[in-house]
Amino acid sequence: MSKLVKKILVSIAGSEASIVTAKYAICLAKLFDAELHAIYVVDMKSLEELLRARIFVKVEEMEYEADLEEHGKRYLNCIKELAQAKGVKCHSILTKGVVHDDVVNKVKELDADLLVIGELKQLASRIDAIYDEGEQIFREAPCSVAVVKNLKAVEEMYEELK
Amino acid sequence: MRISKYLKEEFCVMELKAEDKNSAIEEIAQLLKKSKELTNAQAFLDDVFKREELSSTGIGDGVAIPHGRTDAVREFIIGFGRSKDGLDFNSLDGEKVHLVFLMGASNKDLNLYLRLLAELSRLIINGKFRQDMMNAQSPKEVCDLVLQYEGMRNTR
Numbered sequence: 001m002s003k004l005v006k007k008i009l010v011s012i013a014g015s016e017a018s019i020v021t022a023k024y025a026i027c028l029a030k031l032f033d034a035e036l037h038a039i040y041v042v043d044m045k046s047l048e049e050l051l052r053a054r055i056f057v058k059v060e061e062m063e064y065e066a067d068l069e070e071h072g073k074r075y076l077n078c079i080k081e082l083a084q085a086k087g088v089k090c091h092s093i094l095t096k097g098v099v100h101d102d103v104v105n106k107v108k109e110l111d112a113d114l115l116v117i118g119e120l121k122q123l124a125s126r127i128d129a130i131y132d133e134g135e136q137i138f139r140e141a142p143c144s145v146a147v148v149k150n151l152k153a154v155e156e157m158y159e160e161l162k
Numbered sequence: 163m164r165i166s167k168y169l170k171e172e173f174c175v176m177e178l179k180a181e182d183k184n185s186a187i188e189e190i191a192q193l194l195k196k197s198k199e200l201t202n203a204q205a206f207l208d209d210v211f212k213r214e215e216l217s218s219t220g221i222g223d224g225v226a227i228p229h230g231r232t233d234a235v236r237e238f239i240i241g242f243g244r245s246k247d248g249l250d251f252n253s254l255d256g257e258k259v260h261l262v263f264l265m266g267a268s269n270k271d272l273n274l275y276l277r278l279l280a281e282l283s284r285l286i287i288n289g290k291f292r293q294d295m296m297n298a299q300s301p302k303e304v305c306d307l308v309l310q311y312e313g314m315r316n317t318r
Contacts, residue, residue, distance in 0.1 A: 014273050015271060015274075043273060046276040046277055047276065049280045050276070050279055050280055050283060053280075053287070054221040054222065054254055055229070055282075055283055057216050057217045059216060060213070060216060067272060068272055071272055
């Protein structure tokens with residue numbers, strides 16, 4: 001039987017919880033002996049929206065863009081090290097654009113079998129689903145999507161992984 | 163990502179006593195001292211004023227959004243103040259400011275901050291929202307309006 005999961009992409013949102021999401025993806029990559037990729041997208045859509053609304057000035061937008069890029073690199077490096085510690089190689093991807101578009105396009109480009117994302121937010125209305133990046137990734141991804149929950153259990157799973 | 167999760171009645175002032183930009187920001191910041199997320203009010207103000215030096219956050223249509231990224235808050239904070247007479251904010255359209263949203267966010271979660279700012283920008287481009295905020299009678303009504311308009315933003 002061919003391998004069930006060959007290529008995993010994990011989407012990193014740049015929060016502490018996304019490190020746990022990555023740990024789950026590392027466990028799966030180890031279990032399936034799959035190739036692991038981690039993506040962080042600098043949210044240019046929000047930056048441009050704020051510039052258009054004149055809430056940001058150009059210099060401020062550029063500063064945020066640079067800081068977000070730095071932020072993303074730090075998270076991706078951290079995940080790479082966490083993967084390495086468990087004998088898994090993780091390929092880092094940093095892009096700038098619309099978060100859900102870039103993640104979905106990368107799934108297609110890599111031909112990933114599984115996308116791992118963080119827990120979806122509580123939505124107050126159906127309208128929220130239209131705007132929420134996580135929801136959009138979940139709905140538009142062309143492959144199976146694992147939504148990571150119960151962070152404590154994931155932490156334990158990662159710690160126990162040999 | 164919802165502003166209504168963070169805007170509380172105790173952080174809203176219905177008629178600012180302040181007559182200028184800096185005093186208005188200080189008056190709203192005074193309310194935010196009640197937030198356990200604000201750890202150093204002076205450092206927060208310094209960061210907000212530093213941002214004001216770049217360009218006025220009076221963005222037009224009677225609205226100002228003074229804001230700053232700062233290490234003086236643990237999580238996102240927002241306060242609101244209204245001036246019926248209007249404040250001179252050196253606004254981009256030269257008009258007086260009536261609605262002031264003061265925001266601060268931790269350097270740790272930039273993505274959250276960006277999305278909340280973007281959320282607020284979507285609310286305030288709605289003229290009906292601005293008018294209703296001008297007519298609100300109480301902090302509760304202000305918070306209810308934010309919640310209500312967040313839920314209907316696709317009908318603009």
